[in-house]
Amino acid sequence: MTQPPTHGGSRPNSGRKKGSNAYGETTKAIRVPESLIPSIKALLNQRKQQFEQFTQQHNTVFLPKPQPPQIPLPLFIGKVAAGFPSPADDYIEKNLDLNELLVQKPAATFFVQAQGESMLGAGIHPNDILVVDRSIEPADGKVVIAALNGELTVKRLSKTTEGVWYLKAENPQFPDILLNDGLELVIWGVVTNVIHNL
């Protein structure tokens, strides 16, 4: 004794909307080697998160820009000096990913290109790329990126025995900078690595 349904029913223009998935765009099935699946899965998750963030921030869907060409594992680490394995042996010790090695917290990391020679003593040459982590607490002895009166510089953050903070240049030709009240100082982050181009 069921009466005929009177709700719902046939009607055009209903149905799921295009781009209503986690990526905001259509997908396609492609075939990949199994060993790459975890990598690609990570990539997909990242894309999802990107899309979420963008839709939260801007109401209009801001499509996540051009994507970065993805990178595989280059090669390996050996030891340089004495005691190198014989040529017939298995050279490959470990697969290394540079982003993994140098970027601990992607959301807090940025890069800056160095200028000038004031930090030669710390191994920082002109045009080197500096890896900067904003999540690391600036402390005595750390090399920092600082905005000094609006100008960005790289220096080592130091403290005198009297407890006075100053920015130390690692090159005798450059003066240290005492942090007195006349200066407007903002520390942008701590330099973790230097990439030098030969």
Next chain:
Amino acid sequence: MTQPPTHGGSRPNSGRKKGSNAYGETTKAIRVPESLIPSIKALLNQRKQQFEQFTQQHNTVFLPKPQPPQIPLPLFIGKVAAGFPSPADDYIEKNLDLNELLVQKPAATFFVQAQGESMLGAGIHPNDILVVDRSIEPADGKVVIAALNGELTVKRLSKTTEGVWYLKAENPQFPDILLNDGLELVIWGVVTNVIHNL
């Protein structure tokens, strides 16, 4: 008037072999957003090339190991010195991928950890990671990884005005090495970048 075929026929253990594809391993179909397809395709191509190289060099298939957790684009490049954009502006100038920046030819690149202080003058400190490209022609003035009588070293490849090749240490405390006949020298590759840990 066709006689019944007498060749071929039913037989177990015939058929295509496992891992006989371009990757040397089984594949799986997964669904991905369309904008990522070019990236992933590039990844696959690279994997194929890697596999080719490895099977050429070692007869035993050296499978490219566990895959690297994939990396997105960390952040950006700004200019360091004067003229920095105002805080309210769009800081992000360019997305940078370290693997992309440092590894031009993944199939020909490997990493080595430096030991000793013989190349301090070139900005190479102990424990630095060196990026080595095997596809670059060793030439006068290039910093190279060389196996000297079976021991690996980093030196600058140089030539005297008389045309004699030698390996130059960039530290006055270390001697240069003349390449006379008594030495067995194999050059492994040219160092393109130095990654220094502060």
Next chain:
DNA sequence: CACCTTGAAAACCGTACACATTTCAAGAAA
């Protein structure tokens, strides 16, 4: 005996398809 020919076996691969999920608006209910 060495080599060639040949068809079935077995794995590979793109994509179509079945099933799941989401959205819409017509009606009923409040």
Next chain:
DNA sequence: TTTCTTGAAATGTGTACGGTTTTCAAGGTG
């Protein structure tokens, strides 16, 4: 009028399937 209920529409998604490619060894050939 507003809110709730509901079934069909429309798109998303994993994977099974047909067609393709590669490999093997039996049997024929010289």
